[in-house]
Amino acid sequence: MAPVREDARSGPRHVASVCHFCHDAAVPPPRRRATITDVAAAAGVAASTVSRAFTRPGRVNHATQARIMEVAAELGYAPNPAARALESGRTNTLALVVPDVTNPYFAGVIKGAERATATAGLTLVIADAQENPATEEQIVTRLGPAVDGFVLTASRLPDDALRRAAELNAVVLVNRAAPGLACIVSDFDTGARQIVDHLASLGHRALVYLGGPAESWSGARRWAGLRAAAQQAGMGATRFGPYTPTFASGPAAADAVLAAGATAVVAHNDILAIGVMTRLADRGVVVPDQVSVVGFDDIFGSDFCHPPLTTLAERTEDAGARAVETLVALGPAGRADRDVAPRVLPTQLVVRRSSGLAVS
Structure with missing residues (x-):
């Protein structure tokens, strides 16, 4: 007062x-x-x-x-950056586009890309495509004149749209491959075999894969690797979905798993896997005693959930850094080249308590 x-x-x-x-x-x-x-x-x-x-x-x-x-x-x-850009034709700015900025998987890519950009004395801008190919294409079109190149992470764009973008700006892909474009990808073939071998060693005779978005290149690679590895191991493999790779999609995916009577589930990513485990717990299903659950990505928090999640770890920070280094090497005049070979980064299965012996 x-x-x-x-x-x-x-x-x-x-x-x-x-x-x-x-x-x-x-x-x-x-x-x-x-x-x-x-x-x-x-x-x-x-x-x-x-x-x-x-x-x-x-x-x-x-x-x-x-x-x-x-x-x-x-x-x-x-x-003045704008004045320097007018004089040199370069903005000294790179753009990193991700499908969903709230997805913890992309935190590693962002961190690695930011570190490499700072080392190169450049500026990094980050854009969220909201899991929408049309939004991603709009971002690339809008930012094109303002940046020297793009790192497109898990791009949902079709190959022809990516090549159009690469004709105007230097483009490097992360966890996405397209003919003639530089890309950094994870070794999903070896990773999928690690998952299948692990589940087979626990006595599981079949698995269900909960697929992600239909446009996801990495999702298609994961499923192809799982299906091939399961066939070699004499295991059955069924794909459900597509599901949005979010926690909120977990209940529907878990209900489908229970209806199928599956004993082993491999989710498109860790967030979906955690949503599945939460729903299973709500329905009184014990993980891994009744159903084993495996994810992809090894995001921050995958070892904090209950039970801690078995998952395939990818080198996300390394991928972000390598992508920026490649983009800088290409320069703003980088163009599509059909002889470009993908850079493949290793993956490693991290075994935790969400996977266990099959129900006898």
């Missing part, structure tokens, strides 16, 4: 509270950002020389270059 001051003529009246520290302190005006002209004047050179010192340092005398950089640091000058 505001303090009350007694006035001899008019009686008590309220006075607004004032913070004397804030009231008395002088607020300094915002400092004007130093310009290239300021640096040139202080260094005793032409503005064009300052410009070359930042954009083409090899064309400036060593001593002059050092003096310009010293003065720029003292004045707090930094080149």
Whole structure:
């Protein structure tokens, strides 16, 4: 409540509270950002020389270059990115597009890409395609003139759309392959065999795969690997779905598994697998005593759920970093090349308590 001051003529009246520290302190005006002209004047050179010192340092005398950089640091000058882009034709900015920024799988890709971008002295912008191919294509079209290239992670775009994008910007794919485009992919064939061998060793004679989005390249590769490995091991393999790779899709997927009487389930990703386990627990089904559950990705938190999830780990940070390094090597003029070979990163099965002996 505001303090009350007694006035001899008019009686008590309220006075607004004032913070004397804030009231008395002088607020300094915002400092004007130093310009290239300021640096040139202080260094005793032409503005064009300052410009070359930042954009083409090899064309400036060593001593002059050092003096310009010293003065720029003292004045707090930094080149205007937009102006540099107009002059050089490069924005020094890369774009990373992911299908769902809330999916923990992509946190590793983002972290690796950000680290590699910073090392290269570039800026990274991140866009969320919302699991929608049309949205992804709009992002690529809209950001194209503003960036030097794209890292498209788990892209849902068809091959022809990816090639159109690569004709305008350098493009590198993560967990997606398309003819002629540089890509970083996980070894799902070996990983799928690890999963099947693990379940077979526990006595399971068949598995159900809960498939992800129909447009998911990695989902198709996972299923192809599981089906081939199961056939070699003499196991049955059935695919259900597609399911949205979210926790909310778990109940419907779990109900389908129970209706089929499956003893072993492999989910498209860990989030879906955790949603399945939650639904099974709600229905009184014990994991892994009655149903074994395996996921893909080894996301943060997959070892915190109950029971901890058996899952195929991928090198997501490594994938993000390698993708940016490849994009930088391509340069903004990178174009599709039919001789490009995918870079395959290893996978490893992490066995936890969600998988166990088959029901006899």
